[in-house]
Amino acid sequence: QKEVEQDPGPLSVPEGAIVSLNCTYSNSAFQYFMWYRQYSRKGPELLMYTYSSGNKEDGRFTAQVDKSSKYISLFIRDSQPSDSATYLCAMRIAGKSTFGDGTTLTVKP
Amino acid sequence: DTGVSQDPRHKITKRGQNVTFRCDPISEHNRLYWYRQTLGQGPEFLTYFQNEAQLEKSRLLSDRFSAERPKGSFSTLEIQRTEQGDSAMYLCASSLVGTNEKLFFGSGTQLSVL
Numbered sequence: 001q002k003e004v005e006q007d008p009g010p011l012s013v014p015e016g017a018i019v020s021l022n023c024t025y026s027n028s029a030f031q032y033f034m035w036y037r038q039y040s041r042k043g044p045e046l047l048m049y050t051y052s053s054g055n056k057e058d059g060r061f062t063a064q065v066d067k068s069s070k071y072i073s074l075f076i077r078d079s080q081p082s083d084s085a086t087y088l089c090a091m092r093i094a095g096k097s098t099f100g101d102g103t104t105l106t107v108k109p
Numbered sequence: 110d111t112g113v114s115q116d117p118r119h120k121i122t123k124r125g126q127n128v129t130f131r132c133d134p135i136s137e138h139n140r141l142y143w144y145r146q147t148l149g150q151g152p153e154f155l156t157y158f159q160n161e162a163q164l165e166k167s168r169l170l171s172d173r174f175s176a177e178r179p180k181g182s183f184s185t186l187e188i189q190r191t192e193q194g195d196s197a198m199y200l201c202a203s204s205l206v207g208t209n210e211k212l213f214f215g216s217g218t219q220l221s222v223l
Contacts, residue, residue, distance in 0.1 A: 006151070032210075043113070043200050043214030044152065088151050095140060096165060097212060099151030 003027050006089055006100030015109050019076040023089035023100050026070065030091035030098075033065050035074045038086045038102065047087075048074065079107045111135075113215035115201050121221045122191055129187045130218045134203030141184050142212065143176055144200040152200055158184060159206060191222045 006023045013019055021035075032051045036044035048063035050056045056063045062075040072091075076083055086102040114133040122128050134141045140159050144152035155174065156166040160181035173191075178184040188195055198219050202212040 004151075034211075036214075041216070041219075043202070043216050044212075045214070046211050049209070049211055090151075092210075095142075095157050095159070095206075095210075096154055097142075098154065099144075101149065101151045 009103035012106045021074040032092040034090040036088040115215040132201030138203035140204045142202040146198045
């Protein structure tokens with residue numbers, strides 16, 4: 001079993017929809033929780049970064065961490081076609097980050 | 110800040126050949142990471158450096174793989190005697206060590222082993 005499990009998708013939503021992306025993890029030692037966005041043939045780009053349970057908001061994006069359930073989520077409000085990409089969750093202990101396998105999101109105009 | 114630069118962007122090689130990739134991190138970053146990503150999978154950790162010291166190497170990494178960061182700036186990743194299973198995107202990332210450490214990725218080197 002992988003340390004980080006991510007809902008595989010793919011996910012297709014109409015423009016303006018609220019998107020929910022989710023990951024679970026098994027290693028309670030993970031200290032930091034991240035969400036990355038990756039476009040085709042590009043490297044991942046950091047979207048959100050948290051280190052405690054609770055919510056963190058940045059514009060249309062909200063990251064939620066529940067350490068007691070070992071569960072993290074990313075919510076995208078008012079989704080746009082430009083949000084179409086693969087979203088990767090990642091968790092870090094010390095210097096090493098462990099990634100989920102990504103959820104591919106398509107936002108249709 | 111010019112971002113993380115990787116060279117080459119694409120590499121096609123024949124099985125059994127050696128290949129070397131280069132990564133230039135963001136200039137003030139002291140940590141440098143190598144990841145490998147195959148289609149439909151997330152990036153898989155290979156190794157990382159703090160300055161010139163290699164601090165961790167994946168147990169899954171074959172002895173055919175070696176990485177260096179000789180002066181704590183750019184890094185090279187060499188794969189000897191390539192196999193078809195080595196075909197993947199090789200990603201480099203850098204960061205500034207600290208509590209709020211964040212990884213910045215390059216665009217990767219796509220390796221195809223024929």
